[in-house]
Amino acid sequence: MRAVEGKSRRIAVSGILLAFLISLLYLKTILPAFDMSIYVLASFIPSVVLIESNSRNAWLFFAASVLLGLLLPVDKLSLLLYYSFFGYYGILKYHLEGIKGKIPGFVLKLMVFYSAVTVNYYIAGAFLPGYISEEISLAVLMIVATPFFFIYDYLYTLAIIFYMKRIGGKRLKG
Numbered sequence: 186m187r188a189v190e191g192k193s194r195r196i197a198v199s200g201i202l203l204a205f206l207i208s209l210l211y212l213k214t215i216l217p218a219f220d221m222s223i224y225v226l227a228s229f230i231p232s233v234v235l236i237e238s239n240s241r242n243a244w245l246f247f248a249a250s251v252l253l254g255l256l257l258p259v260d261k262l263s264l265l266l267y268y269s270f271f272g273y274y275g276i277l278k279y280h281l282e283g284i285k286g287k288i289p290g291f292v293l294k295l296m297v298f299y300s301a302v303t304v305n306y307y308i309a310g311a312f313l314p315g316y317i318s319e320e321i322s323l324a325v326l327m328i329v330a331t332p333f334f335f336i337y338d339y340l341y342t343l344a345i346i347f348y349m350k351r352i353g354g355k356r357l358k359g
Contacts, residue, residue, distance in 0.1 A: 195238045199246055206230045207253050210267060214259040224271040225337065229344055232275030236345070236353050243276045262312055270301035278341065291338075298334045302327055 206227055213223040231250070235243035250272060254264050277297060281290040306323050 195242065198237060199234055199242065202230050202234060203246060203249055203253065206250050207257070210250075210254050210264055211257055211259065213267075214257075214263050217263070220266075224266050227267060228271040228274050228341070229348075231272065232279070232341075232345055233348065233353075235276055235279055236349060240276065240279065243279075244273075247273050247276060262308070265305055265308060266301075269304050270298065275341065275345070278338070294338065295331075295334065298330075299327055302330055 209223055209227045209230075213220060213227075216223070231243050231247050234246040251268055254267065255261060257264075274297075278294060281293050284290040284293070303323060306326060
C-alpha cells in the first residue's frame with residue numbers, strides 16, 4: 186500500500202510540474218523578451234522530477250513536455266531551444282557527471298551544447314530568415330556562447346544543490 190501511495194504521489198507531483206512547465210513555455214511565447222530566462226527556469230523542472238523520482242521518469246517527463254508543447258497553439262520554432270537543449274540538459278547533466286573523472290563528462294556536455302547551437306543555428310537560418318545575421322558565423326556564435334554555457338552549468342549545479350538541501354523531498358513527499 187505504501188508503494189502505491191509513493192507512486193501516486195510521484196505521478197501527481199510530475200503532473201503538477203508538467204502543468205507549470207507548459208505554462209512557462211506558453212508564457213515564453215507571450216513575453217518573448219524573457220526568452221533565455223524562461224528557458225533556464227524551465228530547464229530546472231525536469232531535474233526536480235529526476236531528484237524526486239528517477240531517471241526514467243525524468244526522461245518520460247521531458248518527452249511529455251515536448252509532446253504537450255507541440256500541441257500548444259504557438260509557433261513551434263519559438264520553443265526549439267527548449268526541445269533541443271534546455272528541456273533535457275539537467276537529466277543529461279546527471280548522467281554525464283556520473284562518468285569517472287570530471288573532464289570527460291564536461292567535454293561531453295560541451296559537445297551536446299555545441300550540437301544544440303549548431304542545430305538551432307541552421308534551423309533558425311532556414312526557417313526564420315533574418316533571425317540569424319549573416320555576419321555572425323557559427324564559429325563566432327560558439328565562441329561567444331561558450332562562457333554563457335560555463336556560467337549556466339555552474340549556476341545549474343548550485344540550483345540543484347540548493348534544491349536538494351533546502352526543498353528536495355521535504356515538501357513534495359509530504
